[in-house]
Each structure stands twice: as C-alpha cells, then as structure tokens.
Amino acid sequence: DAGVIQSPRHEVTEMGQEVTLRCKPISGHNSLFWYRQTMMRGLELLIYFNNNVPIDDSGMPEDRFSAKMPNASFSTLKIQPSEPRDSAVYFCASRPDGNSGNTIYFGEGSWLTVV
Amino acid sequence: GDSVTQMEGPVTLSEEAFLTINCTYTATGYPSLFWYVQYPGEGLQLLLKATKADDKGSNKGFEATYRKETTSFHLEKGSVQVSDSAVYFCALSDPGNDMRFGAGTRLTVKP
Numbered sequence: 001d002a003g004v005i006q007s008p009r010h011e012v013t014e015m016g017q018e019v020t021l022r023c024k025p026i027s028g029h030n031s032l033f034w035y036r037q038t039m040m041r042g043l044e045l046l047i048y049f050n051n052n053v054p055i056d057d058s059g060m061p062e063d064r065f066s067a068k069m070p071n072a073s074f075s076t077l078k079i080q081p082s083e084p085r086d087s088a089v090y091f092c093a094s095r096p097d098g099n100s101g102n103t104i105y106f107g108e109g110s111w112l113t114v115v
Numbered sequence: 116g117d118s119v120t121q122m123e124g125p126v127t128l129s130e131e132a133f134l135t136i137n138c139t140y141t142a143t144g145y146p147s148l149f150w151y152v153q154y155p156g157e158g159l160q161l162l163l164k165a166t167k168a169d170d171k172g173s174n175k176g177f178e179a180t181y182r183k184e185t186t187s188f189h190l191e192k193g194s195v196q197v198s199d200s201a202v203y204f205c206a207l208s209d210p211g212n213d214m215r216f217g218a219g220t221r222l223t224v225k226p
Contacts, residue, residue, distance in 0.1 A: 033213060043159075043204065048213040056213055091158055095214075101147040101166035104214050106158035
C-alpha cells in the first residue's frame with residue numbers, strides 16, 4: 001500500500017516567492033496533519049484536519065501560512081510570501097479515524113529552503 | 116493542554132549499552148502513548164505504542180510501559196546497536212484530538 005505522499009521532496013526558493021507543498025494521505029484515513037520540524041523548535045503541529053475540515057489551526061504561525069483540504073485525498077500547505085525563517089522540513093501525516101490508539105503515518109517530508 | 120516532556124539529548128552510548136529515554140506526560144483524559152523514531156533524512160515512523168495503563172509496548176528490542184501513577188512512558192533497550200542511532204520522539208493522543216510530540220532525543224551509538 002502507498003504511504004503518505006508528499007511533494008516536492010526538496011525546494012529552494014527566493015524570499016518573497018509563493019511556496020505550495022502538497023500531500024496525498026493514505027486512502028481511507030480521515031485525519032490529516034501538517035507538522036514543521038526545525039532544529040530550534042523541534043516538531044510543531046501546524047494544522048489538523050478531520051474529514052477535510054480544519055479542526056485545530058492554532059499552530060499556523062501567521063497569516064502567510066494557509067492550508068486547504070479540498071477532498072479526502074489531497075491537501076496543500078501554502079506560504080505566501082515566503083521568508084528565510086520558514087526554512088524547515090514540512091511533514092504531512094494521516095491517521096484512520098476512530099480511537100486515539102490509531103497510529104499516525106508520516107510522509108517523507110518536504111525540505112524547504114528559502115534564501 | 117495535553118503535552119509530553121522527554122529527556123533532552125543528545126545521548127551518546129557505546130554499542131551494547133543499556134538505553135533509557137525518559138518521557139512524562141500531562142493529559143486530562145486517558146491518552147494513548149507512542150514512541151516514534153526518525154532516521155536521518157526520513158519521516159517519523161512508529162516504534163511502539165500503548166493504549167491503556169499498565170500496557171507494555173515493544174518492538175525491535177525496545178520496550179515502554181504505560182505508567183498512569185507516574186504519568187510516564189520511558190523507553191528502554193537492553194543492548195543498543197549502531198543502527199539504533201536516530202532521533203526518538205515520545206507522543207500522546209487523546210480521544211478526538213491531535214497527536215502531540217515531545218522535543219525529540221537524539222541517540223548516537225558508537226561502535
């Protein structure tokens with residue numbers, strides 16, 4: 001079975017440009033998560049969707065960040081305009097709905113560098 | 116809110132040494148507890164989990180026991196290998212909620 005698929009794997013962009021990260025969750029999973037990982041701040045939850053609806057977006061750092069989930073098989077995280085401090089690894093993860101014992105499955109991450 | 120606190124690293128051990136990485140949690144309900152591992156250049160993957168008090172999760176020689184009385188879920192392994200070098204994350208999930216991760220502990224095992 002395919003796991004969580006993220007694209008692009010690596011992106012280098014200039015400050016001020018728009019960045020769009022994409023995620024395809026595991027089929028049948030009802031919950032989708034976006035995390036950001038940096039050396040300084042560790043792993044931070046940015047936003048959590050359940051059944052395509054944003055449940056908790058309190059971790060989205062500022063208005064430059066937005067996330068959408070138009071359907072059960074696709075989500076985007078957009079940064080506009082990008083800044084050097086946005087450089088990080090962005091992980092998408094999905095989980096079957098149901099009880100809290102369900103495992104979260106991570107994609108391989110999108111490595112973003114803003115110069 | 117719910118949170119986990121885990122031992123700060125980095126941890127450096129010699130091969131075949133005993134490993135303990137401490138993790139404690141704060142939760143209002145009855146969470147499930149997890150250990151995830153991240154190898155260089157990869158995403159996080161589940162190592163083991165426990166869904167109720169006194170449960171023991173185990174995998175690849177690693178173990179952790181869900182201790183409600185001490186709100187802990189410490190990770191242990193009796194004899195580490197070089198291939199265990201990675202970053203280890205403790206995490207919890209409450210019913211209906213997202214999953215919260217600790218800061219991660221980097222383990223380096225030297226031959």
